[in-house]
Amino acid sequence: MTIEDIALQMTPGIGVKGAVHLLELFGDARSIFAAPQEELVGRAALREETARQIVRRKGFAAAEKELAHCRRNSITAIASTDPEYPALLREIPDYPHVLYLMGDTAALSARCISMVGTRTATPYGQVMCNRLAEGLAAQVPGSCIVSGLAFGIDVAAHRAALDNGIPTVAVLANPLPEVMPAQHTAVAHDILDHGGALVTELHSQTRQNGTAYLARNRIIAGLSAGCVVIESPDSGGSLVTAQYADDYNRAVMAVPGRVTDRMSAGTNHLIRNRKAQLVLTAGDIVRELMWDFGTAPALLRQKPATPQLTPDEAGLLGCFRTDAPLTVEALTESCGLNPGELATLLVGLELAGAVRQLPGNRYMKLI
Known part of the structure; x- marks a missing residue:
């Protein structure tokens, strides 16, 4: 810095x-x-x-x-060119160049999953936060839950993480060291006391005009390998976060609810429209993000030998410019192939061990 x-x-x-x-x-x-x-x-x-x-x-x-x-105020400033800057966040096209942070910088580079939802959470939503956090604590060492410290599901997710011994990161829409809403100051202190962090892109001289909340949501999505919407009506900030996650090629997941529950209308529609993978347990999150390979997958699985590919297969593989999964639609747009040709080449790449198909008709580069 x-x-x-x-x-x-x-x-x-x-x-x-x-x-x-x-x-x-x-x-x-x-x-x-x-x-x-x-x-x-x-x-x-x-x-x-x-x-x-x-x-x-x-x-x-x-x-x-x-x-x-x-x-x-014991605030750490981290630039995007610093080694401590979270690598996942740097991948998004509109990353903040400077982050202001209180707490443990390492929490931002853990196995982060964002949990977001409505400000008017129901008991069902709070129970699901607890169940998912409990399962992640048991199945994924080194995990971290990211949310926005807002009323409702956000603060429930932070509390669930704290109750289950998981570090948690709160992304704020205000400058540090203040905490907004002020009612969650005690939770913020608990986050800092238990290995988490408070993060914002806003410096102390920022003029508050009420537009920072939606911009904050892109950081929540950008820090995380995936985003879980716990509860949401048909519109709201959590759906904006889910859209950011989708735009950044991050996994989008949603917890279903009863069709008569207004606070589950948004999550149910995400699932129905195939915009999100259905999540019932922490195991669903683990499998969607392929965290079931263990704490250090690179150490557990030897990198396969470079396969022999046809020129067309190699050309398609070149469309995977990062390790982030790509949808068939994105590949079609990138390579210009028709659906039949693309499907044939994808099968060849799968057989060669060069790509892996993921839920939601997405493909991930393996070599």
């Missing part, structure tokens, strides 16, 4: 995606501020005024103030 990292966040005209764009071009914040104005305009396609703000280092005074605030 350098002062340039925070200054980039403080520079007028540079938003989240603008920072990602500049970091992809220049590699780190220090190199961005070292670039001449002509390069910022020409190579990075910035507006003249925005480039001038960078060259004149307009964000540095505010960054110095922010560093002092972090020191006073």
Whole structure:
């Protein structure tokens, strides 16, 4: 972490995606501020005024103030170029360049699963939070539950994690060290006392305008290998989180409920429309995320020898640019093959041990 990292966040005209764009071009914040104005305009396609703000280092005074605030309040600032930054979060296209954190940084890089849902949780939703957390504690060493510390399912998920000895991460829509809602301050302290963390992308000088909640949901989804919607009506923030997870090629799961229960309408529709895998137990989560291979799968299974592929199969395998699973629709769009040709090549890749089919008609690269 350098002062340039925070200054980039403080520079007028540079938003989240603008920072990602500049970091992809220049590699780190220090190199961005070292670039001449002509390069910022020409190579990075910035507006003249925005480039001038960078060259004149307009964000540095505010960054110095922010560093002092972090020191006073025992807040850790982590840049996306730091080794401690969670790798899963860095994969999303709109990752926050700087995270502000209190607690254990390692919790962000554990086997994270997000649990989200309605603010008006029912006893059924709270029971399911407890059952899933209990099962994860028993089956997945090193797991971590991520949520937003809001009323309802969010805080129930955090409490269930704490009750079962699982670290939990609360992603806040406000600057630290404050906790919102204030009613959950005691839970936040418990999270810190039991190996978890409080995280936000908002610095202390952020102007609160009520738009941070939906943006916060992308971080919840981005930190996690999968997202479980416990309860939700037909609309709400938890469904937005599920959509973010789907956009990021993360597993989306949902707990079913009675068709007459309004608080299960959203989860039931996710399952009916094949937008989410049905979850009844923690074992369903474990299998969906392939966590059943053990604590360190790379150590338990030897990497298979490189298979002999046809040129067409190798070309299709090249469409898997990361280890994240891809849907058939995404592969079709990426490779331009018709459904019949794609199905034939996928069978060949499966037989060669190069890919594995997952629930939801998704495929994961294995080599």
